[in-house]
Amino acid sequence: MFARFKALNPKPTTELEFSTPYELLVAVTLSAQMTDTGVNKATRRLFPVANTPEQIAALGVEGLAPYIATINFNRTKGANVIAAAHQLIERHGGEVPRDRESLEALPGVGRKTANVVLNTAFGEAAMAVDTHIFRVSNRTGLAPGKDVLEVEKALLKAVPPDYLHDAHHWLILHGRYTCKARKPDCPHCPIIDLCRYPDKTPETAVTK
The missing domain is CATH 1.10.340.30 (Hypothetical protein; domain 2)
Known part of the structure; x- marks a missing residue:
């Protein structure tokens, strides 16, 4: 999963604008x-x-x-x-x-x-779980949890160390633009074959 995210976006970062x-x-x-x-x-x-x-x-x-x-x-x-x-x-x-x-x-x-x-x-491998990450973690089966702390702890165990620093950004962006809450864009998802979500959106639902 994270190898694919990295191939598509090698240096992900927040979309918030800041300089300090x-x-x-x-x-x-x-x-x-x-x-x-x-x-x-x-x-x-x-x-x-x-x-x-x-x-x-x-x-x-x-x-x-x-x-x-x-x-x-x-x-x-x-x-x-x-x-x-x-x-x-x-x-x-x-x-x-x-x-x-x-x-x-x-x-x-x-x-x-x-x-x-x-x-x-500060470049630390911390995992901030927002609504996007919570949804993606549970929906894909990557790191299921009942609350954000449970998901955070599960992610810290599930994500390979080499990907941990950037995982937060990849998961947010995936949730924001592909694995959306109401209508996930499953047909264009780069990890569709790895995802355990049983109700994947068919092509027709996305293209209408």
Whole structure:
């Protein structure tokens, strides 16, 4: 499975736009129940104005609000981004920490966000399980689980070490563009013969 993913996309990465670990942290914090495209539209306005904890903290909740007005749950997310900026300044010298415990202690940062930052910003083999990865892991039979933590642990065991760093991105992209929730594009799936999903979509259902 992963050999095929790699052949098709040798260097996968997030579709969120960022240039520093802190920009990625902010983008992922804003991304819950949002498309990456929607987040990128907001951060393209925000980051040229403020893209460090000090600059974001200086904006304050009200100053940040216009930049993220199009983001779902923007008030809660905005408050978390500002609170996290202050905590980064006070506890970490304005730098994004590289350990899970410190990341998860930040307001608005859960296990998934911490895993994304550890993997994408710092190159660690962390597995962030979002709705796409949860669906693909269960649907294909790769790493079945009843909740995201169970799937995360199963993936860490199932994915070969050489592919572990990029597996998160391959699975997200596969779920986003091929193994879609309502109508998976099974006829054009590169791993259809490896997938254990019993209700594969026929060609006619996709082409109509």
